[in-house]
């Protein structure tokens with residue numbers, strides 16, 4: 420049986436605005452679809468997405484004998500710094516190297532270290548919101564971005580005067596992760612990766628000589644079984660922590676407030692009507708800030724009743740899986756009393772989000788503070804246009 424072929428409408432503004440009705444049609448007609456534009460097989464159902472995340476037949480790193488490997492190498496020649504910052508990104512690694520590196524990074528990123536940031540998060544969130552309440556403001560640029568970048572900056576130990584550069588580099592680099600990337604965006608990402616690389620490299624030198632109580636210092640010192648992280652591994656990790664952590668958290672805050680508003684759910688004291696942890700999980704399930712991740716097929720295998728060939732590429736659609744009626748009853752409805760909270764938005768298997776504990780705490784502090792008042796949308800917010808990283812350009816609100 421052949422996998423049904425489609426032209427996935429990832430550039431269509433109507434689809435980006437609300438992809439879920441179309442994803443539902445796809446999901447209910449077949450578990451897999453082949454997108455003729457990207458050449459990816461799209462995995463739409465919850466069970467299959469979970470299956471891919473936990474199976475050894477799929478890999479986040481490209482097999483060297485794949486026919487796209489040469490093309491990727493050519494691309495790495497054109498954008499050497501972007502690829503240099505990706506070389507040791509946990510997201511792209513598998514096997515022993517991934518396990519060793521993840522173990523070392525996790526040691527420097529414990530639950531206790533994250534919990535110690537709670538008072539800082541509370542003060543920062545209050546400070547920002549106190550200055551904004553009563554006026555109309557952009558929830559993303561004026562609140563969520565400075566909040567999230569200051570938390571990650573504090574965790575890593577980056578001086579505050581660099582936060583604007585951080586935001587700029589991060590915004591440019593993450594554009595490389597969408598399904599289609601223009602050459603202009605690729606060139607901007609390359610320059611951002613170069614600046615970011617040299618900045619972090621210098622910071623590591625400073626912190627290696629004079630360590631502080633922050634994550635860059637811990638990453639420079641952490642050991643396990645006589646292993647230490649190399650400088651390039653630390654640089655890639657710091658860049659990943661900023662990019663992976665910042666964009667998804669900011670977009671979750673934005674997507675959540677808009678979702679509540681558009682579903683006529685009052686924000687005021689929402690956390691006294693329902694448990695805050697359940698509110699957060701349900702909002703991340705309902706509109707996932709990261710919609711897809713790619714995997715290579717390592718061996719001939721089958722999925723959802725179809726055959727997949729070795730070295731082909733697939734994309735697991737997290738947002739679609741989270742709306743699968745076979746996994747979540749009345750999946751289209753926001754329900755803070757849902758029993759099943761096991762959505763796919765934080766991934767699964769060996770690549771499960773390493774920063775989920777930080778993201779959950781950041782969201783808990785932030786949303787608890789935002790829920791002190793009613794939040795109204797001043798204008799209809801406009802989506803960024805990207806499918807993979809799902810968010811808004813701007814969200815004007817009053818509260």
Ligand code: HEM
Pocket residue numbers: 479509510511521571659660661663664665667668671703708709712763764765766767769770771772773774775777778
């Ligand atoms: C709401 C916010 C967040 C969401 C929805 C999210 C989601 C995800 C997902 C889906 C993956 C798995 C990717 C894959 O399967 O290939 C992942 C991996 C990862 N995330 Fe997050 N993330 C969030 C926040 C954060 C934060 C705050 C950090 C750290 C500062 C972080 C660090 C990471 C890292 C390091 C990985 C790679 C893990 C690995 O490959 O072993 N994330 N995240």
